[in-house]
Amino acid sequence: MMYATLTGAILAEILATTSMKYSDGFTRLWPSLGTALGYLIAFGLLAQTLREMSIGTAYAIWSGAGTAAIAAIGMVFIGEPVNAAKILGVLLVVAGVVVLNLGGAH
Known part of the structure; x- marks a missing residue:
């Protein structure tokens, strides 16, 4: 169950951050509300995850x-530039999460 709540927290955080991009500095109502609601859900689900998973592991996976x-x-849908350094950075983030998980997710 802890991975289900963590997955929900990740998806809510992704929704919230993407909505923030479209909120235009919190001047557009619906994306601003999407941001607030997404982060509220994300933190609520992350808090539930922390009941069963260590904080270091959970936060590393979530973030x-x-x-x-x-x-x-950003690179695929929003048109942000793609370069080798960005791709390497994303791969290093993923690798870091995998290494932390090898240490145990409890």
């Missing part, structure tokens, strides 16, 4: 997966 996903969304 790492969110960072990698947002970077990919």
Whole structure:
């Protein structure tokens, strides 16, 4: 169950951050509300995850997966420049999360 709540927290964080991009500095109502609601859900689900998983592992997975996903969304859908350094950075984030998980996710 802890991985299900963590996955939900990651998806909510991705929604919130993507909505923030479209909120135009919180001047557009619906993307601003999407940002607030997304982060509220993300933190709520992350808090539930922390009942069963260590904070270091949970936060590393949550922030790492969110960072990698947002970077990919930016490059693929929003038109941000793609270069070798960005791709390497995303791969290093993913590798870091994997290494932390090898240490145990409890």
